[in-house]
Amino acid sequence: MTLFASTRDASLAVGFSVALMQGLAPDGGLFVPIEFPRLTPRDFNELEELPAIAARLLTPFVGTDPLTAALPQLTARAFAWPALLQPLDEHGRLHVLELFHGPTAAFKDFGAQFLAACFASLDSPPGRQLTILVATSGDTGAAVASAFFGRPDVEVAVLFPKGLVSPAQERQLTCWGGNVRSLAVRGTFDDCQRMVKSAFADAEFKSRRLLSSANSINLGRLLPQMAYFAAASLEVWRRYGEPASFIVPSGNLGNALACLWARAAGLPVGEVVLAHNANRTVPDYLETGAWRPRPSIATLASAMDVGDPSNAERLRELYPDFGALRGAISACSVRDEEIRARISAGYERYGQIWCPHTATAADAYERLPEARRAGHRWVIVSTAHPAKFPEIVAPLIGRAVPVPQSLAKLFAQSGSCVEIAPDLGALRGALKE
Numbered sequence: 215m216t217l218f219a220s221t222r223d224a225s226l227a228v229g230f231s232v233a234l235m236q237g238l239a240p241d242g243g244l245f246v247p248i249e250f251p252r253l254t255p256r257d258f259n260e261l262e263e264l265p266a267i268a269a270r271l272l273t274p275f276v277g278t279d280p281l282t283a284a285l286p287q288l289t290a291r292a293f294a295w296p297a298l299l300q301p302l303d304e305h306g307r308l309h310v311l312e313l314f315h316g317p318t319a320a321f322k323d324f325g326a327q328f329l330a331a332c333f334a335s336l337d338s339p340p341g342r343q344l345t346i347l348v349a350t351s352g353d354t355g356a357a358v359a360s361a362f363f364g365r366p367d368v369e370v371a372v373l374f375p376k377g378l379v380s381p382a383q384e385r386q387l388t389c390w391g392g393n394v395r396s397l398a399v400r401g402t403f404d405d406c407q408r409m410v411k412s413a414f415a416d417a418e419f420k421s422r423r424l425l426s427s428a429n430s431i432n433l434g435r436l437l438p439q440m441a442y443f444a445a446a447s448l449e450v451w452r453r454y455g456e457p458a459s460f461i462v463p464s465g466n467l468g469n470a471l472a473c474l475w476a477r478a479a480g481l482p483v484g485e486v487v488l489a490h491n492a493n494r495t496v497p498d499y500l501e502t503g504a505w506r507p508r509p510s511i512a513t514l515a516s517a518m519d520v521g522d523p524s525n526a527e528r529l530r531e532l533y534p535d536f537g538a539l540r541g542a543i544s545a546c547s548v549r550d551e552e553i554r555a556r557i558s559a560g561y562e563r564y565g566q567i568w569c570p571h572t573a574t575a576a577d578a579y580e581r582l583p584e585a586r587r588a589g590h591r592w593v594i595v596s597t598a599h600p601a602k603f604p605e606i607v608a609p610l611i612g613r614a615v616p617v618p619q620s621l622a623k624l625f626a627q628s629g630s631c632v633e634i635a636p637d638l639g640a641l642r643g644a645l646k647e
């Protein structure tokens with residue numbers, strides 16, 4: 215059975231559901247698998263559907279945990295829509311993996327739905343309500359709200375920086391009501407994150423409620439994300455007998471890490487390229503060997519505006535040796551004007567409409583040396599639907615962006631939120647009401 219240990223203390227081992235409830239390890243580290251299962255493509259023979267592939271992949275990770283028996287139901291709920299692998303050429307050398315067909319049209323729906331399904335299967339301690347706190351710069355909050363909406367035993371508080379998310383994202387964050395509170399914080403995303411962290415450290419807060427987090431530090435979001443990398447790599451493997459190489463639009467490194475974990479578990483994954491926007495912390499690190507986190511800067515690909523990626527600690531744990539790390543991944547940084555140009559070019563050349571995050575990965579692909587491009591089968595990971603960013607995308611392609619039904623439904627609902635000051639007292643007050 216796989217156990218999970220803190221990145222800061224290998225002797226602190228817990229099972230899956232404990233790691234999931236705690237979110238963060240007690241010593242402040244992040245939970246990582248102590249060892250990886252050794253799977254091969256043959257272990258997935260006859261499995262075609264995403265929920266079945268996910269259940270097969272996650273079974274050795276979940277081990278003898280209380281959640282094991284529920285795994286088929288959990289993956290059925292979390293993978294209730296497809297992760298479509300679309301070829302961009304007739305030889306199958308380049309693909310786009312569309313991860314945006316869920317309820318809020320971003321890849322984060324997969325992890326959020328899985329996490330919510332896990333919490334629903336675990337008994338919460340009597341008398342204390344579970345409160346999920348989420349700080350969001352846009353997509354996470356909507357995915358988590360959608361996943362937990364209507365659950366009477368769970369309260370969700372979504373903190374977002376007032377005026378700093380896109381209009382479409384704001385509508386997705388504020389359209390819920392019921393057990394979901396949308397809090398517009400007069401501050402930045404960093405303020406939101408700081409308020410959540412201080413709530414976790416606050417004795418009065420914790421005496422009344424059972425707090426948990428649904429950010430990508432939580433294993434319950436990270437582990438299921440391996441599944442679509444597994445399914446896509448198996449699809450390429452079955453068709454061509456070659457591994458798939460992925461280009462992952464990256465911010466906090468959760469999605470990239472899930473891809474690396476899938477490779478570590480034996481899936482046929484070749485190269486992994488991290489595509490960052492102008493927030494260069496990771497590309498600079500791989501170039502210089504010096505880890506220099508810095509304040510984030512605002513870009514068009516706003517869900518990746520991260521200057522101090524929280525999952526870097528997991529990345530360094532996976533590859534403690536810097537030389538090995540540089541052999542295992544590569545990274546590049548894409549500027550806003552290059553993102554814009556790539557959105558236009560993607561539409562002209564392939565008829566594809568890409569969100570700014572996906573365009574970042576597409577640009578990273580175009581920059582690869584010809585020999586690397588020709589030597590692998592590539593998959594550009596598409597993390598959000600372009601209709602979430604119409605004010606950026608539409609002018610670049612010269613037409614309106616079609617809105618998928620799930621988003622249209624959310625956009626049609628009236629929104630409400632409470633505006634609060636950027637401090638813990640204000641958060642406490644808002645949650646008491």
Ligand SMILES: *Cc1c(COP(=O)(O)O)cnc(C)c1O
Pocket residue numbers: 320321322353354430463464465466467468469470517518571597598
């Ligand atoms: C969150 C997000 C990312 C970045 O993913 P990480 O796991 O934080 O690296 C990329 N694109 C979109 C659309 C996102 O919402």
